[in-house]
Amino acid sequence: xxxxxxxxxxxxxxxxxxxxxxxxxxxxxxxxxxxxxxxxxxxxxxxxxxxxxxxxxxxxxxxxxxxxxxxxxxxxxxxxxxxxxxxxxxxxxxxxxxxxxxxxxxxxxxxxxxxxxxxxxxxxxxxxxxxxxxxxxxxxxxxxxxxxxxxxxxxxxxxxxxxxxxxxxxxxxxxxxxxxxxxxxxxxxxxxxxxxxxxxxxxxxxxxxxxxxxxxxxxxxxxxxxxxxxxxxxxxxxxxxxxxxxxxxxxxxxxxxxxxxxxxxxxxxxxxxxxxxxxxxxxxxxxxxxxxxxxxxxxxxxxxxxxxxxxxxxxxxxxxxxxxxxxxxxxxxxxxxx
Numbered sequence: 001x002x003x004x005x006x007x008x009x010x011x012x013x014x015x016x017x018x019x020x021x022x023x024x025x026x027x028x029x030x031x032x033x034x035x036x037x038x039x040x041x042x043x044x045x046x047x048x049x050x051x052x053x054x055x056x057x058x059x060x061x062x063x064x065x066x067x068x069x070x071x072x073x074x075x076x077x078x079x080x081x082x083x084x085x086x087x088x089x090x091x092x093x094x095x096x097x098x099x100x101x102x103x104x105x106x107x108x109x110x111x112x113x114x115x116x117x118x119x120x121x122x123x124x125x126x127x128x129x130x131x132x133x134x135x136x137x138x139x140x141x142x143x144x145x146x147x148x149x150x151x152x153x154x155x156x157x158x159x160x161x162x163x164x165x166x167x168x169x170x171x172x173x174x175x176x177x178x179x180x181x182x183x184x185x186x187x188x189x190x191x192x193x194x195x196x197x198x199x200x201x202x203x204x205x206x207x208x209x210x211x212x213x214x215x216x217x218x219x220x221x222x223x224x225x226x227x228x229x230x231x232x233x234x235x236x237x238x239x240x241x242x243x244x245x246x247x248x249x250x251x252x253x254x255x256x257x258x259x260x261x262x263x264x265x266x267x268x269x270x271x272x273x274x275x276x277x278x279x280x281x282x283x284x285x286x287x288x289x290x291x292x293x294x295x296x297x298x299x300x301x302x303x304x305x306x307x308x309x310x311x312x313x314x315x316x317x318x319x320x321x322x323x324x325x326x327x328x329x330x331x332x333x334x335x336x337x338x
Contacts, residue, residue: 021186024053025106025125030091032060034112035069040147044115046075050122053104057082060094066112070120095179095202097194102186109203111180113227114140115147120223126185133217135184135210137162137177140226152224154178156297161313162218168211168279169309171204172266173321179203179214180224188213196272199231200265208269212278255329262324263288292328299326 027045031038045055055078057070067084074080085094099107106125110116120138128136139162142151151157155176163170171177182203192209199205210216267288273279287295287302295302303322310318 006285010027017093022053022104024104025050025108025121025183026054026056026104026186026285027052027108027110027121028095028102029055029057029070029110029112030060030094030098030190030232031057031062031066031070031112032091032094033062033064033066035062035065037113037229038066038069038073040115042073042075042114044117046172047112047118048116048121049119050125051077052108052121053073053078055080056098056101058094058098058159059084060084060090061088064087065073092199092202096158096193099189100193103187105186107184107186107189107207109179109182113229114180115143115225115227117223117225120181121183123221123223124181124219127217127219128183128185131217132214134188134214135177135182135206135216136219137183137216138181138219138221139222140178140181140224141222143225143227144148145227147227150228153222159314159316161317162220163312164217165215166211167216167310167312168208169281169284169306170313171211171216171283171305172269172281173310174313175201175204175207176209176218177203178224178226179206180226181219182206184210185214190247191276191278196268196275198264198268200261200268204265205272206267208273209278259324288325292326295326296328307336 003201029041045052052075055073055075055150057073059070061069061084069080071084073082085097095109106128108121108124124136124138127133138152140154141149142154142157144150158271160176161170161174163176179202184206188206188210190214192206195202195205207216267285270279270281270285270288274281274285283305287298290298299322302325303318305322306318
C-alpha cells in the first residue's frame, strides 16, 4: 500500500473545515494505545469497495507506539492526515475535534480495535442516499481478540431493536446506534457540534440529532467485526441479568451508581437537545430529576408514557428500563441533579 508523507498536528489542523463541503466521504478515527489492533483495522479500510476520500486520524496522547504507527498510515486512493493531542481528553472530545474538520459530504466513525467488512461503506452510503436519512447504522458481528466469532449479531445478543426514522424517544431510552457503524451526512454536524457537556457518548448524541432532523436508518446487516478484548470503551453485553451485572462490573460501578449514571447521561442529552431547540421533552427531564422514591410512586405514569411513545422497543426493553429508572437500587435513592 502506498504511503503518504508523515502527517503532523499542523497539517491536521489546516485541513478543510466543515463549511467547505466537497463530494466524498471522510473516515474519522480516534486512537489511544491501540497499536495491537490498528494494523487489522487499517488493512480493512484499504479493502473497502468504496474508497474513502480522506482518512482523518487523531491520537489521544497514546503512551505506546500508536502515534508512530498512525502518523505514517495511508489509504490507497485517498488522502490521510493524522494529528496528536498533547493530553488525553477521551473519546467524546476527540471525535468532536475530528468531526469539526470534516470537509466532505459524508463522514464515517471508526474505532481502532474493529475490522470493517469490505462493503461496509458502499452499502451504508447507498442506504443513506436512497433513504434521505441523516445517519445510517448497522448490526455487528461480535468477535474475540483473535477475531473468532462470539455472536453472529450484536443486535440479537443485546436485544437491540434497530429503530428508524425520527425515533427520538426510543433512542433516548435505548441507544441502538453503535458508533463504529455510523455513516452520516456532514450537513447534520452544524446542529450536532460542539457536543454538549456531560453526554454519555458521541454516537448516542449524533443519533438523537439525526432523529430530530431527517431521521436515522438501520442497515440490517453486519458490517463490522466488533472485537472484544477486555479494555473496550463500552463493549457488547448480553441482554440478561448476568449481562447487566457484567457491564456494571466492567465499568467499576455499583448498581446504584450505574442507574444514576444512566439518568445523568439522559438528562445531558435532553438538555443539549432543548438548548438547541431540536426537541423539547419536559416530562422526561422533570421525571429523571425526581428522587427515586417519587419515581417509584409515579412509575405507572412513566410506563404509560414510554409505552405510548416507544412501544417499538418491546416489553422486555421497556420493563427493564422502568426497573432501572424507578426501583430504589442502592445509591440511586437520591434524585438526579444533572
